[in-house]
Amino acid sequence: MIDKTTLYSSSILIVDDNPTNIALLEDILEEEGYDNYTSTTDPRMVVELHAKEKFDLLLLDIRMPYMNGIEVMLALRDQNQSDYLPILVLTAQTDQQTRQRALEAGAKDFLTKPFDHWEVLLRIRNMLVTRHYYKRQVVRGDLLEEQVRERTRALSEAQLEIVRRLGRAGEYRDNETGAHVIRMSKVAEILARGLGLENEMCERILHASPMHDVGKIAIPDAILLKPGPLDKAEWEIMKGHTTFGSDIMGDHPSDVILMASELALCHHEWWNGNGYPNGLKGENIPLCARIATVSDVFDALMSHRPYKEPWPVEKAVAYIKESSGTQFDPTVVEVFLDSLPAIMAVRKEHPDPEKG
Numbered sequence: 001m002i003d004k005t006t007l008y009s010s011s012i013l014i015v016d017d018n019p020t021n022i023a024l025l026e027d028i029l030e031e032e033g034y035d036n037y038t039s040t041t042d043p044r045m046v047v048e049l050h051a052k053e054k055f056d057l058l059l060l061d062i063r064m065p066y067m068n069g070i071e072v073m074l075a076l077r078d079q080n081q082s083d084y085l086p087i088l089v090l091t092a093q094t095d096q097q098t099r100q101r102a103l104e105a106g107a108k109d110f111l112t113k114p115f116d117h118w119e120v121l122l123r124i125r126n127m128l129v130t131r132h133y134y135k136r137q138v139v140r141g142d143l144l145e146e147q148v149r150e151r152t153r154a155l156s157e158a159q160l161e162i163v164r165r166l167g168r169a170g171e172y173r174d175n176e177t178g179a180h181v182i183r184m185s186k187v188a189e190i191l192a193r194g195l196g197l198e199n200e201m202c203e204r205i206l207h208a209s210p211m212h213d214v215g216k217i218a219i220p221d222a223i224l225l226k227p228g229p230l231d232k233a234e235w236e237i238m239k240g241h242t243t244f245g246s247d248i249m250g251d252h253p254s255d256v257i258l259m260a261s262e263l264a265l266c267h268h269e270w271w272n273g274n275g276y277p278n279g280l281k282g283e284n285i286p287l288c289a290r291i292a293t294v295s296d297v298f299d300a301l302m303s304h305r306p307y308k309e310p311w312p313v314e315k316a317v318a319y320i321k322e323s324s325g326t327q328f329d330p331t332v333v334e335v336f337l338d339s340l341p342a343i344m345a346v347r348k349e350h351p352d353p354e355k356g
Helices: 002-008 021-034 043-053 069-079 096-104 119-174 177-195 199-211 214-218 234-241 241-249 255-266 286-303 313-322 330-338 338-351
Strands: 012-015 037-039 057-060 087-093 111-112
Touching: 002 037, 002 119, 012 021, 012 043, 021 037, 021 119, 037 043, 043 069, 043 199, 057 069, 057 119, 069 087, 069 096, 087 096, 111 119, 177 199, 177 286, 177 330, 177 338, 199 255, 199 286, 214 255, 234 241, 241 255, 255 286, 286 313, 286 330, 313 330, 330 338
Parallel strands: 012 037, 012 057, 057 087, 087 111
Antiparallel strands: none
């Protein structure tokens, strides 16, 4: 139910070029207890007034100078296509054509002048009750929509956290700090933005790229942590981390999971086709993998591994440049070189801890 306080505080606009008619309606409203009404004899003011006040009900005459009631309703409809504004037409014109045009323009009810006080009050009350139920449903709808957004956001955050943790699990196998996946994912995002990709895609690369080495979970320690070079058989097993990773991520329809699976599979493909596991070449390699490859290799070169010491930055940058067009997509390398200050800032922000 709509309580009397809400009902009588409803905002009402009276539009009539005859001041006597306005005075009569104001007296009727005031006597009943309505205390929030506005009046105008100039129909040209209606759109502006409603834009400021958002009235709950419009009492509208039809025959007026400058703009007739039909024109007023059409102007309001253009302004408030997503809102429900009850309009009660008060008119001495009773012909069928006028009534049809008014209904088509947005009128919700009619009263013929002269009218009885009891009838105008009942029609006003009924229309205001409908208006307030509409507003209540809008509020409920907005609340439900916000709850859905919040739950969706929570699910998305939980999913991303699982993805990040899984990426860290793979990284801990041969880099106990896990800082590599943080750095390479942030650098991958920098490269994606430098390539002009849409924001959604850049964020997806940021969240999916930590998963690129998740397949290392399936690689035996004797191979993954071997301090020296791998023999041919060991190398074949090591290369399997790409397919293992793709299998682990699977084909869940989540955009992040699908990209993570793609990255795990393709991050060792080479621009010239000499990579693994499928020997993809050029633009047949997914763009996200071409981006992640540059980011991953650069950070790996500058990081400690069981089989190598960190490279100095000059040597690592030189390797990226020299491998443009062979291992790496030349366009990605160009963006990498242009983004070096931002990339080095990421390394400074997320360093590996010093060994004690």
